[in-house]
Amino acid sequence: MNKIITIDGPSGVGKGTLAMSLAKKLKWNFLNSGSLYRILAYLADQQEIRHSNTESLVNLTKNLSVVFEINNNELIVVLNNKNISDLIQTEDCAKKASIIASNNVVRKALIK
Incomplete structure (x- = not known):
């Protein structure tokens, strides 16, 4: 049986840092789903898509080329061969990601 740990809480409180540390210690795979929503927020901004435009956001999810790397206990997010780690860690991006994450569609x- 595969084991999964989920960590829930508000944006920016260190869930990803804790999860990354646990994954490293347990030698498990790591997925920071919050980063996925931040990536969508970043892409929506880059393509001038409103964060309430469900259809366009869903279309963005279809062709994501994302790689998550851990380097020196830091999560590196690579989108289309570009390191966007710092670009998605802004407060503005977090707020927009929260709006996007509340959209069930x-x-x-995103999880398909």
Whole structure:
């Protein structure tokens, strides 16, 4: 049986840092789903898509090329061969990601 640990809480409180540390210690795979919503927020901004435009956001989820790397206990997010780690860690991006994450249609599309 595969084991999964989920950590829930508000944006920016260190869930990803804790999860990354646990994954390293347990030698498990690590997925920071919050980063996925931040990536969508970043892409929406880059393509001038409103964060309430469900159809366009769902379309963005269809062709994501994302790589998560851990380097010196830091999560590196690579989108289309570009390191966007710092670009998605802003407070503005976190707020927009929170809006996007509350959209159930987008959430379902993202986990497909």
